[in-house]
Amino acid sequence: MIRIGLLGLGRISHKIAKTLTKLNSPELILYACGSRELSKAEDFKNKYHLEKAYGSYEELCKDENIDLIYVATPHVFHHDNVILALENNKHVLVEKPMCVSLKEGEELFSLAKEKHLLLQEAFWTRFTPSYSYLKQLIDLKPLGNILSVDASFGLYLENKSRMVSKALGGGVLLDIGVYPLNMLLGILGKNYSIQAVNFSPYKGDSSIDENDQLLISFNDIPCKITISMNQYIKDEAIITCEHGTIILDRNNLVKKIHLKAKNISKTFKFKEIVNGYECQFLKMNQAIKDNSPLDEMSRDDSLTLLRLLDDIRNFNKKQNS
Ligand SMILES: NC(=O)c1ccc[n+]([C@@H]2O[C@H](COP(=O)([O-])OP(=O)(O)OC[C@H]3O[C@@H](n4cnc5c(N)ncnc54)[C@H](OP(=O)(O)O)[C@@H]3O)[C@@H](O)[C@H]2O)c1
Incomplete structure (x- = not known):
């Protein structure tokens, strides 16, 4: 207790x-x-x-x-x-x-x-049964090797004061971006390479990012990540594989995993004890x-995510300098 x-x-x-x-x-x-x-x-x-x-x-x-x-x-x-x-x-x-x-x-x-x-x-998402299931499924490669991932997630959050305040750590990357990024680090692996970072600034303070598009490879798998804090964008990850597609209904708490291929259409559903x-x-x-x-989100996992967040912001600064 x-x-x-x-x-x-x-x-x-x-x-x-x-x-x-x-x-x-x-x-x-x-x-x-x-x-x-x-x-x-x-x-x-x-x-x-x-x-x-x-x-x-x-x-x-x-x-x-x-x-x-x-x-x-x-x-x-x-x-x-x-x-x-x-x-x-x-x-x-x-x-x-x-x-x-x-x-x-x-x-x-x-x-x-x-x-x-x-x-x-x-x-929290790393500790749920749906995340363990997703990880096992990805490792089993039911539709062959993964070729690419397209992950998106956008919510209207500009009405939350901390999201639009630099002093309070505002911006979409640190708040929403961590969900797809941590999911991709978890299922694809921790070797990443950043190809492109496109931050569009918040109108009230240009040092805050409100719409980001990122191209990052995780273990050589190209991933496109689109996040926003000023518009609703379907929370979804589309994983294109050699023989079909795996669709996650959400980047944070996965509730449904769809497997779609020529002769396959299967959906796995998950329910939590509370939420x-x-x-x-x-x-x-x-x-x-x-x-x-806990292994589910280890010290190394947290530090890798923080390193990736630093690298993305530094990449953006270098591009704009
Ligand atoms: N896991 C999730 O699903 C999830 C969801 C939302 C947020 N989060 C994370 O949880 C954290 C808090 O988010 P939230 O949405 O709960 O934020 P929030 O509603 O703005 O609340 C943050 C709390 O922090 C305290 N605080 C201390 N210094 C502050 C300051 N200078 N200005 C404003 N608040 C201050 C305040 O509590 P007192 O007034 O009581 O001191 C305030 O109520 C963030 O890191 C966020 O990323 C996680």
Whole structure:
């Protein structure tokens, strides 16, 4: 059994509190929450029947009854928030992306190692049964070798203040882009080569990317990735293989996988216990019991993703200099 403290009480923390309340597992106790405002923390505590509410992240992290801190602030604060939790001897589950550069990520894992604590990126989709199934299916090559992938995902998010603020880590790459990129790293492999990066700037601040088109090969398989935070684009990945096509209905939580070929039309459907967010907490509970990090989204996986995000942004800068 673990007692969980939620740090930063925005949209995703509400979603997690609802999910864990619905799951109602005796292994996962929603114990405390911490906000920059005590009244906000008190409201959250009352809404989800937590035991403690704190008006600062420091007080939350100092609570000795907490085993795991879940960090859910804008990405630019993850680095400092994770350090605060680790320095107070807490295991950490930190929202995606786990921070905003490879350098920051290396510092965090190094501190976790020094403190003998578990640090896990909350890349929730990697812990779901549908992701394990997808990975096995891709490895089996049911339609022959993969020739190319076309992944797209766009949502209207310009109404979210953190998405359009440079100071809060705004931009589509770090928020939405991580889903197709992490999926491709996971199923195709970690050797990548960037061929083209096309960022179109947000009208309110040209240093923020709002529509990106990326051409990246993963293990020599060419992939086109289209992401947007100012328009709806079908969330889908089309995997062209030698003998047909595999279509994933989503880049984040895959719910349907279609196999289409000359004489084949097959659909695999998946259902989560609640909505899929619970899986990472259930696995983290086990990891803490076993004192063993999770393979589903390992340290190396998180650092590779951070390196790729750095490389994409550097590629874009070089192109424009
Ligand atoms: N896994 C997923 O599906 C998923 C979905 C959405 C977001 N996320 C990730 O979760 C993180 C948070 O996203 P969100 O959508 O929940 O964000 P949000 O609604 O903007 O909430 C972020 C929270 O961070 C805290 N915060 C601390 N310093 C802040 C500052 N200077 N300005 C604004 N907020 C500040 C605030 O909590 P207090 O006021 O309580 O201190 C705020 O409510 C991001 O890294 C994002 O990528 C993941």
